[in-house]
Amino acid sequence: MSRLVRYCRGLPRFPNPPPVKPQLLALNLSTTSSTAENVTPADRLAGPPPIRVDLTESAGRGVFASRRIGAGELIHTAKPVLCHPSLSSISAACYFCLKKVISEGQSPTFCSRKCEDSAKVFYDVEKKADWSEFDAYCRSQGLKYPQMVKRLACQVISGAASAELLDILQPASVSAEMALMMEEGYGSLRRALSAANIPDGKTTFLSREWYYGVLARIRINAFRIELALSSYEDLLSSAAACVEAEAAVGNAVYMLPSFYNHDCDPNAHIVWIENADAKLKALRDIEADEELRICYIDASLDHDARQTVLLQGFGFKCNCPRCLSGD
Numbered sequence: 001m002s003r004l005v006r007y008c009r010g011l012p013r014f015p016n017p018p019p020v021k022p023q024l025l026a027l028n029l030s031t032t033s034s035t036a037e038n039v040t041p042a043d044r045l046a047g048p049p050p051i052r053v054d055l056t057e058s059a060g061r062g063v064f065a066s067r068r069i070g071a072g073e074l075i076h077t078a079k080p081v082l083c084h085p086s087l088s089s090i091s092a093a094c095y096f097c098l099k100k101v102i103s104e105g106q107s108p109t110f111c112s113r114k115c116e117d118s119a120k121v122f123y124d125v126e127k128k129a130d131w132s133e134f135d136a137y138c139r140s141q142g143l144k145y146p147q148m149v150k151r152l153a154c155q156v157i158s159g160a161a162s163a164e165l166l167d168i169l170q171p172a173s174v175s176a177e178m179a180l181m182m183e184e185g186y187g188s189l190r191r192a193l194s195a196a197n198i199p200d201g202k203t204t205f206l207s208r209e210w211y212y213g214v215l216a217r218i219r220i221n222a223f224r225i226e227l228a229l230s231s232y233e234d235l236l237s238s239a240a241a242c243v244e245a246e247a248a249v250g251n252a253v254y255m256l257p258s259f260y261n262h263d264c265d266p267n268a269h270i271v272w273i274e275n276a277d278a279k280l281k282a283l284r285d286i287e288a289d290e291e292l293r294i295c296y297i298d299a300s301l302d303h304d305a306r307q308t309v310l311l312q313g314f315g316f317k318c319n320c321p322r323c324l325s326g327d
């Protein structure tokens with residue numbers, strides 16, 4: 001399984017995000033008093049996840065084990081708060097959950113009636129506008145995250161999401177180069193919505209600052225979904241051909257998984273089986289109060305390459321034990 005998911009964060013397009021003042025999550029997830037010894041498989045499925053979000057010494061907020069977690073254990077699952085298929089997968093992945101679908105057309109498609117119904121509110125708004133200019137801008141610049149901002153904007157207009165949905169997540173900085181590129185996307189999004197005659201009162205949230213802020217948060221927190229097979233059977237049967245089976249079907253932002261810090265020798269990882277629902281799993285035994293960390297990049301890179309990718313792509317100098325040891 002692990003070879004199917006090599007690394008999970010999409011590399012941001014722009015370098016050097018800033019340090020951000022961390023804000024703790026207002027929810028306490030560590031309500032279980034179980035210990036690893038007395039936790040049954042049924043408890044694991046039914047109880048709250050065995051984690052808490054807390055401040056780390058040097059990486060802002062992080063996720064900690066609230067009890068011992070065994071190797072291979074499913075720590076928790078997470079549904080995306082925002083996701084979007086890659087433009088190249090529009091007709092090959094469900095427009096709502098990113099499950100692979102077989103479709104002959106070029107338009108968005110859904111894997112089930114349930115997904116179609118769940119998407120209806122924002123898709124009804126989206127369908128009112130002509131996105132050809134916006135899509136052309138994304139394609140020409142090779143950008144994927146503006147599509148997620150567009151979806152969030154349509155969700156907010158439809159009343160399905162709050163404009164502040166992502167505010168709790170750490171943002172990247174907005175450099176002059178980045179602002180210039182964002183400006184084009186912002187203008188294009190505004191034009192598409194105003195040509196669609198969306199009432200002004202519904203788009204008051206859509207300021208330049210909102211657009212930049214959302215994009216800056218998506219950049220740091222989005223996961224690239226590299227594998228979304230339609231079933232466990234597919235997963236097994238494609239194991240031999242997993243290289244061909246890998247494809248970024250889209251990108252997604254989650255709440256809890258966004259608080260996991262990075263480690264070049266991680267003790268947890270995130271997997272997707274059939275759609276954008278994420279599964280966080282332990283890679284080895286984890287003690288109570290140990291921080292849970294996932295790997296944002298290709299851990300097989302050498303020390304210098306990892307430092308470069310993390311600094312330029314994510315804006316931080318990695319403080320994990322492997323990097324500190326010089327490995």
Ligand SMILES: C[S@@+](CC[C@H](N)C(=O)[O-])C[C@H]1O[C@@H](n2cnc3c(N)ncnc32)[C@H](O)[C@@H]1O
Nearest residue numbers: 022059060061170258259260261262316318319
């Ligand atoms: C997706 S966020 C993780 C949660 C974040 N710590 C927070 O408070 O929201 C990624 C950010 O966490 C920090 N971070 C994650 N892993 C780190 C590491 N190994 N070393 C130093 N900082 C790290 C960096 O500031 C990075 O931009």
